[in-house]
Amino acid sequence: MTTASPILAGVVGWPIEHSLSPLIHTIWAERAGIAGYYIPFAIPPAYDDFARAMDGLIKLGFKGVNVTLPHKEHALRYAASSSDLAQTAQAANMLTFSAAGPVAENSDIEGFLSVLKENFGKAAPRSPALILGAGGASRGVAIALKQFGFSEIHIANRTRARADAMASEFGLTVVDWNRRNDALPTAGLVVNTTSLGMIGHPSLDLETENLKQETVVADIVYAPLETKLLAAARRRGCRTADGLSMLMHQAAPGFRAWFGSSAIVDDELRANLVIELARRSGK
Numbered sequence: 001m002t003t004a005s006p007i008l009a010g011v012v013g014w015p016i017e018h019s020l021s022p023l024i025h026t027i028w029a030e031r032a033g034i035a036g037y038y039i040p041f042a043i044p045p046a047y048d049d050f051a052r053a054m055d056g057l058i059k060l061g062f063k064g065v066n067v068t069l070p071h072k073e074h075a076l077r078y079a080a081s082s083s084d085l086a087q088t089a090q091a092a093n094m095l096t097f098s099a100a101g102p103v104a105e106n107s108d109i110e111g112f113l114s115v116l117k118e119n120f121g122k123a124a125p126r127s128p129a130l131i132l133g134a135g136g137a138s139r140g141v142a143i144a145l146k147q148f149g150f151s152e153i154h155i156a157n158r159t160r161a162r163a164d165a166m167a168s169e170f171g172l173t174v175v176d177w178n179r180r181n182d183a184l185p186t187a188g189l190v191v192n193t194t195s196l197g198m199i200g201h202p203s204l205d206l207e208t209e210n211l212k213q214e215t216v217v218a219d220i221v222y223a224p225l226e227t228k229l230l231a232a233a234r235r236r237g238c239r240t241a242d243g244l245s246m247l248m249h250q251a252a253p254g255f256r257a258w259f260g261s262s263a264i265v266d267d268e269l270r271a272n273l274v275i276e277l278a279r280r281s282g283k
């Protein structure tokens, strides 16, 4: 008698215990009736530790892994080949262990593109997008906005030099951090990619009363689920997209690639994640 081995995949990062990815993939696997495990691995920050861990997972028959901080650049370096998006971002959050070698991809960008489609349909509005922040997450957002077709993208960051560097790399327009409110009345989309608004961090100060009601406001922060920024935007009548939307959508390409089944982002999945977040925050 032969028994099929369960499918193995996982997520690597340092730290990793906060990751919601195991829960997302487990729910999708259960829905599809697939025998499989998606395991979190804490891998220390050095490239050598990462590479050794990947060598081991390949030997164990893993299909692939999601990669989170601080290993997103390591994933690209380790890979035998990488997608155009991962190369442009200079970061990958997915490694698929194919017969031809590890393939690096960036589903953070695809995930944010899905959020844009959910909120705008097929076409970007003619009004500009405003990105707040110029760290790693901001790069993926900028690439997705360009890909989606925003013709004008503004960026504001506390450290001006980082905004200037991204502006010259991606063709963005810099707005001084202290003048960020000036960009609100014309914006069609505002995206917070900073850590402001996260539990334990100061909140992001924005004059949301100056937003148009048709403006979409997105926040990559998901703890708390509704940041002060999103709550204020909702009160203003704007559509909002929270960090959980992006998290669920970035997980889907990995599940499809490794478990070979559809990965539907819906209210039921969201409800399960909301319960888990509430459990963790002791509510």
Ligand code: ATR
Binding pocket: 132, 133, 134, 135, 136, 137, 138, 157, 158, 159, 160, 162, 193, 194, 195, 196, 202
């Ligand atoms: P990630 O890779 O997750 O985006 P990061 O590279 O550390 O993380 O970027 C964090 C972002 O939050 C940066 O844009 C940072 O601004 P700086 O470039 O000036 O550091 C922004 N940020 C963090 N704390 C902030 C604060 N108190 N006020 C304004 N921006 C802040």
